Amino acid sequence: MTQEKANSPTPTTAQSEDLPLTIGTHVLSSRLILGSGKYKSFEMMQESVAASGTQCITIAVRREKLYDGTGRNILDYIDCQRYTLLPNTAGCYDAATAVRCALMGREILKALENPGADWVKLEVLGDSRSLLPDPIESLKATEQLVKHGLQVLCYTSDDPIIARRLKDAGAAAVMPAGSPIGSGLGVANPNNLKIILADLKREQKNYPVILDAGVGTASDAAIAMELGADGVLLNSAVARAGDPIKMAVAMKLAVEAGRLARLSGRITKSRYGSASSPEIGVISDRE
Template identity: 50%
Template sequence: MLDSPLIIAGKTFQSRLMTGTGKYRSVEEMQQSIIASGCQIVTVAVRRVQTKAPGHENLAEALDWTKIWMLPNTAGCQTAEEAIRVARLGREMAKLLGQEDNNFVKLEVIPDAKYLLPDPIGTLEAAEQLVKEGFAVLPYINADPMLAKRLEEVGCATVMPLASPIGSGQGLKTTANIQIIIENAGVPVVVDAGIGSPSEAAQAMEMGADALLINSAIALSQNPAAMAQAMNMATYAGRLAYLAGRMPIKNYASASSPLEGTITS
């Protein structure tokens, strides 16, 4: 079955799985996992690169940026003002790595240190300003259908609702709201945060999500490269199942074989 490519802000991608660069035990595991995932978009925490945080010291050289599209993110920002400033740094970082036309930013405004839940008001404020500055904004949000629609209206390139708290591995806890967001969105919906297993990844895609962003479930697994490959396959399987259309659910049994022509004694 032929599928259309994923298009974000006019740029075309064949893979519907995005991955990250954090939490890996080594740079080598990160490199192997990104290759195994088949992804074309990789998120990079701008602040961690700027401060040369562990695992991010040589990130610029660790990946082939001619093949992977960088998605700078504003992780660690607690206010809209901070996020806007870091987004600008991220755009310059992408240019230094040869991606002159890269205006993408994954917008995160998270003042909540315990649950890491995004601030809806700060996110909307930052998104409005960044869109004005020509950014392709991919906002990380709670699974709030009204906020998702408002962000789309101000010009965001996608919406990225969480499935459950980031890094928790709790799986799809916001299914009903994500379904509403998918039904009403005119931009790609990327399910982000909380997915812990390939079965959950497949389920999110079966719902009609356009793409997934998965980091912790891969990086914190016992074999990240193998898990990355599994997530790749699950993303594809879920997308194919969505396009195929599942059978209707019934309250009663339905025989697989017809009763006509059966042998009677």
């Protein structure tokens, strides 16, 4: 093999054979969905998003600051032709408010002619300290938004039963939290995530389950993908990293690595060792 060939990145067969992430009617080239909040500057957000390789950016709906028409808008830093926006209902604590927020998000994205106008990241919180979701209000809001014709990507806790209820209510994707939003604790309960994945995919193999929230570093994203998540949604881990752009690249690689590892089929765990080199012919007098 020539030096040139050895150094060139070669997409593996597994990578090229993998299906793209499909959520409802949306097909995404990257399995990483990146949030646009908490960056030190719009420029930093813009560069991090580009470095992450994502095709989908989450965004929040907030009151317009009246009498401030000269202020910079985040949309000046997002190419709406290139990225699909995923409006969220972050900060809502009841189904009614979340539904209003989602419907207003839809209007804004329609005005921008962005393909994200027909979906929403539903987030209905139950507690301002833990930022954990309110499962009952989330379910109510999912039912209502499905009736409004929106494709609902529902943020939820890692509880397998509520995850199933959300899927049954018509959610286009269920997005369990690895751990509280912004906590950086990673996948706190891998077993619950495994149960959710097994349960929701039992009769619908490609039903999308996205790990949303809690990712602190690259290995957290890789673990979620290795466990079988279809994608990872994160924000703080990149935005608040010492070097957000580098961390965005790390997350891109971690999601790809975790996905490839999942598709490759890992070895079974064993209590004891199993030598990789032949055990015979060793230059040793050891019996």
